[in-house]
Amino acid sequence: MQIxxxxxxxxxxxxxxxxxxxxxxxxxxxxxxxxxxxxxxxLYRAPDEGLPVLVVSGVFMDSLSSxxxxxxxxxxLSLFFVFKKITRxxxxxxxxxxxxxxxxxxxxxxxxxxxxxxxxxPLVFRPGKGLAILAVQAVWLxxxxxxxxxxxxxxFRINDRFVSGKSLFTIxx
Amino acid sequence: xxxxxxxLVAGAIFLIVLNTxxxxxxxLHRPSFKSAAVYTLFFFLGPxxxxxxxxxxxxxxxxxxxxxxxxxxxxxxxxxxKLAAAHARLGECREKIxxxxxxxxxxxxxxxxxxxxxLPASIVAKDPSPWYTAAMINRGDxxxxxxxxxxxxPDGLVGRVTAVSYEYAKVILITDPNSSVDALVDRTxxxxxxxxxxxxxxxxxxxLRKSDVRMGDMVITSGFGGIFPKGIxxxxxxxxxxxxxxxxxxxxVTPCVDLDKLEEVMVVVNFEVAGKFxx
Numbered sequence: 001m002q003i004x005x006x007x008x009x010x011x012x013x014x015x016x017x018x019x020x021x022x023x024x025x026x027x028x029x030x031x032x033x034x035x036x037x038x039x040x041x042x043l044y045r046a047p048d049e050g051l052p053v054l055v056v057s058g059v060f061m062d063s064l065s066s067x068x069x070x071x072x073x074x075x076x077l078s079l080f081f082v083f084k085k086i087t088r089x090x091x092x093x094x095x096x097x098x099x100x101x102x103x104x105x106x107x108x109x110x111x112x113x114x115x116x117x118x119x120x121x122p123l124v125f126r127p128g129k130g131l132a133i134l135a136v137q138a139v140w141l142x143x144x145x146x147x148x149x150x151x152x153x154x155x156f157r158i159n160d161r162f163v164s165g166k167s168l169f170t171i172x173x
Numbered sequence: 174x175x176x177x178x179x180x181l182v183a184g185a186i187f188l189i190v191l192n193t194x195x196x197x198x199x200x201l202h203r204p205s206f207k208s209a210a211v212y213t214l215f216f217f218l219g220p221x222x223x224x225x226x227x228x229x230x231x232x233x234x235x236x237x238x239x240x241x242x243x244x245x246x247x248x249x250x251x252x253x254x255k256l257a258a259a260h261a262r263l264g265e266c267r268e269k270i271x272x273x274x275x276x277x278x279x280x281x282x283x284x285x286x287x288x289x290x291x292l293p294a295s296i297v298a299k300d301p302s303p304w305y306t307a308a309m310i311n312r313g314d315x316x317x318x319x320x321x322x323x324x325x326x327p328d329g330l331v332g333r334v335t336a337v338s339y340e341y342a343k344v345i346l347i348t349d350p351n352s353s354v355d356a357l358v359d360r361t362x363x364x365x366x367x368x369x370x371x372x373x374x375x376x377x378x379x380x381l382r383k384s385d386v387r388m389g390d391m392v393i394t395s396g397f398g399g400i401f402p403k404g405i406x407x408x409x410x411x412x413x414x415x416x417x418x419x420x421x422x423x424x425x426v427t428p429c430v431d432l433d434k435l436e437e438v439m440v441v442v443n444f445e446v447a448g449k450f451x452x
Contacts, residue, residue, distance in 0.1 A: 018298035018309070025433040029303040065300050066307035066335065066345050113304055129372055133303045 002163050003052050006041075009155060010057035013037060018064055031137035034061065035105040036098075036145055038076045040152045042083035043098065054080055071116050075109040082108070095149060102145055103138065110134050278327035279439060289402060290443035292316060294324075296435050297341065304371055306346040306432065308332075312440060313340040321400065323441045329406035329429035330354065330394060331438050342440075346432050347407065348373055355398050356407055358384070359391040367392060367407050367426055373433070375408055377424035384422070388413055392426050402444055 013033045021029060034057055041050030058073030065072065083101060114130055283291050294310035312318050314337050324331040324344050332346040345352050348369040356367045356377065363384035367375045380386060390410045396403025406429045414423040 014301065015298075018301050021299040021301070022296055022308075022436075032301060061301055063336075064298065064307070064309070064343070065302045065305055066343070066349050066351055067300075067302050067305040071302070113302065117304065137303070 002159055003049060005159060006049060006053040007056050010034065010037060010053050011060060014057060014060050014064070028136055029133070030140040030144070031106055032061075032072075032109060033144065033148065034072070034076060035079065035109055036102045036141075036148045037152065038079045039083055039098070039101055039105045040149075042080045043087055043101070044156070047080075047084065050080055051077075067113075068116050071113060075112045078112065079105050079108055098149060099145055102141060106134070106137055106141055110137070275437060279437065282325070282327040282439065286402075289441050291325075291439040292318070292442045294342075294438050294440055296438065300349075305351070306349045306369065306371065307335070308344045308346060308435065310334075310342050310344055310438060310440070311340065313338050313342050315339055317442055318342045318440060323401045323405075323444055324438050325405060325441065326430055326435065326438055328431075329408070330401065331430055331432070331435065333400065334440065344438070347428060348375060348432055354401060354407060355395045356392050357395045358386050358410075359393045359406075360387075361385045361390075364395060364397075365421075365424070370425075373428070374411075375426040375428060377410065377426045378421065380422045380424055382415060382420060382422055386410060386413060386422060386424060402441065 017030060017033045024030060037057075038050075038054055041053060054076040055073065058070075058076045061072035062069045083105070110130065110133070279291075279293065292312055294312040296308045297311050298309040300307040310324070318334055318337050320334055320337055322334045324333060330347055332344045332349070332352060334342045335345045336343040346369070347354060347367065348371065350369050350371045352369040354367045355364070357364050358380075361384065363380055363386055365380035366378045368378055369375055377386075377392060388410055392407045392410065394401040394403060394405040394407060408426040408428040410424055411427045412423075412425040416423075
């Protein structure tokens with residue numbers, strides 16, 4: 001049941017970013033908001049919760065994109081496994097580190113896009129354009145990440161309380 | 174000789190006249206008495222009158238500005254509501270004017286192309302990837318949309334439908350790296366393939382070096398291959414490199430359509446697609 005809610009949240013994020021991008025010119029296209037979600041799932045949630053969400057979200061994103069099918073799916077799953085592995089050796093469960101890790105995730109997804117462009121697609125790879133896209137996405141990430149982090153924290157807190165059968169909202173004295 | 178009554182009346186008249194004359198002469202020679210009386214009267218009465226005047230004027234003000242304003246407050250509320258409604262109406266009208274200005278060229282396009290049947294659609298989402306340029310439109314299988322249908326706006330070619338669901342369809346734009354359009358230079362009929370570059374620009378490939386192409390030339394669809402109707406504007410040549418060696422020229426084309434600002438498009442629903450589009 002909770003995986004269903006996680007998937008709904010993922011689809012909501014995808015709908016938000018694809019719907020909102022109609023009003024945003026291509027040059028200022030925002031970053032993929034699913035990257036922080038994938039990293040959050042990798043850092044703070046169990047694999048059986050995170051993987052189904054990322055598989056469904058990846059397929060959704062690939063369906064909406066006109067790029068080669070599987071780029072987003074591979075990106076999300078790679079992000080999940082890489083950061084899941086890193087948390088075994090390095091303690092990165094702090095909120096501040098989440099920001100740094102999200103930037104690494106952004107780089108990671110762009111690298112996968114570049115590799116797919118170089119090897120499979122007809123996309124002409126230009127380093128200058130790639131860096132410009134990355135810079136714009138990094139700016140978007142700076143402004144959206146705090147809100148996303150708060151959203152994820154709040155959502156998963158409510159979700160956990162729902163699963164454990166407690167009252168959904170904490171009453172403070 | 175005179176009765177007693179007549180004597181009394183005459184005496185009274187005489188006294189009144191005399192009195193008047195005496196007092197007249199008296200005041201004529203001593204005018205300061207009146208001035209002193211008036212001065213004294215004003216000295217005492219003036220402040221009292223000022224106080225009364227102040228109180229009365231403030232009382233009037235109080236009534237005018239506070240007591241009578243109970244009705245004005247209600248009137249103010251009504252007027253504010255009317256103003257808000259007028260503003261809303263003005264906004265609606267402005268939006269309708271903008272919509273009309275946007276839609277008018279579409280009507281002209283339909284009138285100019287009697288052979289083609291158009292279906293208007295709105296862009297509801299865009300490609301999530303910054304590397305590719307696709308868009309989602311709010312028309313799908315239920316509206317008769319099929320993969321391969323050309324998508325236009327009055328300014329020129331937008332792209333073609335690549336995937337269809339029940340209510341929505343995905344349109345690949347001409348600037349997408351996966352898009353290729355068989356094209357001609359309008360002026361010289363030099364032929365080539367317009368391919369998307371992903372950054373709002375297109376390349377015009379496979380144009381022979383000997384072909385006459387100049388900056389600013391209009392590039393249109395050729396109609397070959399049966400994917401797009403013939404003669405739809407694609408863009409203008411904005412850069413051109415003709416090397417001494419090699420078979421082809423390097424030509425960049427800027428699309429006629431501002432694909433970033435697309436809101437409404439027209440899907441050509443009766444154009445025969447020559448081959449089945451690979452989904």
